[in-house]
Amino acid sequence: MKTSRTSLILVNGTVILLAAIWTIPTLGLFITSFRTKAAISDSGWWTVFTHPGGFSLDNYNNVIFGGDGLGTAFLNTLAVTIPAVVIPILIAAFAAYGFAWMSFPGKKILFITVVALLVVPLQISLIPILKAYLAVSLNGTFLAIWLAHAGFGLALATYLLYNYISQLPKDILESAYIDGASHFQTFTRLILPLSTPALASFAIFQFLWVWNDLLVAQTFLGTNKDVAVMTSRLLNIVGSRGQDWQLLTAGAFVSMLVPVAVFLALQRFFVRGMMAGSVKG
Amino acid sequence: MAGARLVTDDAPRGVVQAVGTGVGRVVISLVVPVVAFLVLWAGFLFLRDAQAPKIVVVVVAIVWGVGGTGLLYIVSNWLVEKLPGTWRGRVLPFVFVGPALAILTFYLLVPAILTIYNSFRDATGGKFVGLDNYAYAFTNPDMLTAIRNNVLWLVLGTVFSTGLGLAIAVLADRSKLDRLVKTLIFLPMAISFVGAAIIWRFVFSFQPEGQPQIGLLNGVLSSFGIAPQSWLTVEPWNTLFIIVILVWGQAGFAMVILSAALKGVPDEMLEAGRIDGATEWQIFRRIILPTVWPTVVTVATTIAILTLKIFDIVQTMTGGNFGTNVIATLQYKQMFTFFDYGRGSALAVILLIAVTPVMWYNLRQFRSRGM
Structure with missing residues (x-):
């Protein structure tokens, strides 16, 4: 391919400018x-580039351990996120296997219902579920939010995992059944590892x-x-002390740390995950 | 993950065979679920009334949530395997798909029906009010502003995210710096909308004239001797500035997916075009764009769905003030500030109706791509 020197400089200049x-x-x-x-x-x-100085780690100390308790919020976010990721995946993987490799009455219509539920925006569920939670005083518990996230992510998870699991080669499963493996054993020992x-x-x-x-x-x-x-917590600080940039900047950075690290470490899976998630309602 | 924990179902069966008798079977069939239930219940009580240090509570919560889900499957599968052959075959599929169906029914299906039903009722869900809530939604001035803003989000957010994403993908592929550039532009995708909003509130930060400007934009203006602007308070421009944040976050998504599609443009076609003396622009218009067009449409519809439901960015940037409300922020306000469930439900239904055709189209594309 013939590209002139000037156009190469132009292209490189533009992408560097955009990245900046x-x-x-x-x-x-x-x-x-x-x-x-x-x-x-x-x-x-x-101005720090021309007049360095005025640096300190106090902002992080204050926002994590001080009254805003972002340290506690960080632990809460972990406690919310890990089960809210694992629970729907586990439930969806079981369901995907069931839909792909077991036969039962009403299978087709039930699966179509699952796919149809992909279009429902979660806003539609907020009030009814909140009312139900308040009735059994489940609101404000981790269990409440795990199940809510499971509910909102499950249609997509089941659909994606079904697409994958139903494409696994039939012979592998059949040889497992012939060896006397139950569905449960086939699922846990064969399907889960293969679907990584x-x-x-x-x-x-x-x-x-x-x-x-x-x-x-x-x-x-x-x-x-x-x-x-x-x-x-960050929204709360924005609302009450929106000009306290020493707290907001440090706080925002603490909240970005884990996802950015995951992004940099697992870029390839990350891209695939984003592509897969493009049909979330 | 939980996979390793699940591979233990052989052990209890050995015990059952040792017990042997029918009575033993029945007793154990009762004891195992009861014990499992008690363990989960104790965990729930511990978490609800926990006085332990936060980190302990968090670890217990994670183990309880993840382990509990696994345990439910192990116990129910184990119970079903105690059933006689024909019944086992009939019940077992529902052990696999049942929990997913139950959760989807409770969290999406029933709420959708209830919300549609409530959208025809008054604030407390008591009296039937016909189409009043919808009439409100299409006549109230705040709502009309919100609908106008959502249209701005939909058109500008989608066009600029997708367009810039495509432009960057095409340019970066011709540059030696493509890996670094792509990583930097894709990175905002990992940042929450709340975090992104804080980053950009700082860029747009405004101090009255004469005081030091700490926001980047006003800093640039004042270095040229131009008076600082209050970017986020002037309608309707403020909505455009907030849309910039979405473009900043989503262009990377568009870029990555379109960049994969660009790799699929056959080299021979590009070469043939160049030999025929086509300019780079003609090659882009006539060869590259038609080839990647289906992917462009998929990316655009995905971002369109996001813009229709946009909430976090607006809520963090302005809380919907200064005429920046969108449908989702007004819906939130109706629910949690005014406690008007009727209007809140009607707004949610409007969102559902707006999203459904785009989503349906997206799903068809997704299937035809064979993912």
Whole structure:
């Protein structure tokens, strides 16, 4: 391919410019999170390149261990996210196997119902489920939000895992049955390990979805500091002290740490997970 | 994951055979689920009334939630395997698909029906009010602003995210820096909308003239001697500035998926075009774009669904003030500020109706791609 020198410079210049535009806002946040309160309000973060100084780790100390309790919120987010990822995957994998490799009356219509439920936006469920939760005082518990996330992610998970599991070679399963394996044994020892790529893709999508979610957490877990997740706490700081940038910048960074690390470590699965998740309602 | 824990179902069966008698079977069939239930119940009580250090509670919560789900399957499968042959065959499929169907019924199917039903009732769900809530939704000035904003989100958010994503994908493929550039532009995808909103609130940050500007945009303006702007309070421009955040987050998604599609454009076709003397722009218009068009449409519809349901960004940036409300933020307000379940339900139904055709189209595309 023949490309002239000038067009090559033009292309490289444009992509570098775009990458810079994309990165500078985050960089500004990152630098600001290490500046003292006085330094932040006295000068823009870009002045640190010409006048270094005014750095401190206090912001992180204050936001994690201080009254805003982002440390607690971090643990809450973990406690919400891990089961809210594993539970729907496990349930969906069982269901996907059932739909793919077992026969029972009404199978087709039930599966079509599952796929049809993909279009339902979760907003439609908030009020009825909240009412049901309040009736059995389940609201504000981890169980409540695990099940809610499971419910909202399950249609997609079942659909994706069905697509994968139903395509596994029939001979492998048949030889397992001939060897006397039950469905349960076939599923746990054969299907689950074979489905790792599909499970991982969905896991990353669901992980990101739950970790970054605001609406579901705000509705079913609430803003009580004991249980609130990081997105809820950050929204609270924005609402009450929107100019306290020393807290907001450090807090936002704490909340991004895990998903960005997962992104950098598992980029390939990450891309697949995002593609798979493109049909979430 | 939980897979390893599940591979233990042989052990209890050995015990059953040792007990042998029918009575033993019945007793154990009763004892095992009861014990499993008690363990789960104790865990629930511990979590509800926990006084232990946070980290202990978190670990117990995770083990209880994940282990509990696994345990339910193990116990129910184990019980079903005690049944006589024909019944086992009939019941076992429902051990596999039953929990998923139950959860979907409870969390999506029944709520959807209830919400549609409630959208025709008054604030408390008591009296039938016909189409009043929908009439409200299409006449109330706030709602009309929100619908206008959602249209802006839908059109501008979708076009710019997809368009920029495609442009970057095409350009980056011709650059030696493609890996680094793509990583940097895709990275915002990992950041929550709340986090992204904080990043951009800081970029748009505004101080009255004369005070040091700490927001990047006003910093740039003041270095040129231009008066600082209050970006987020002037309608309708503020909605456009908030849409920038979505474009910043989603262009990377569009780029990655379109970049994969671009790899599928046959090299021979590009070469043939170049030999015939086509310019790069003609090659893009006539060869590349038609080939990747189905993927462009899929990406656009995916982002379109996101813009219709957009909530987090607006809620964090302005809380819907200064005329930036969208349908989802107004719905949230109706539910949790005004406790008007009728109107809240009607708004949710409007969202459902807006999303369904796009989603249906997306699913068909998804299936035809064979994923």
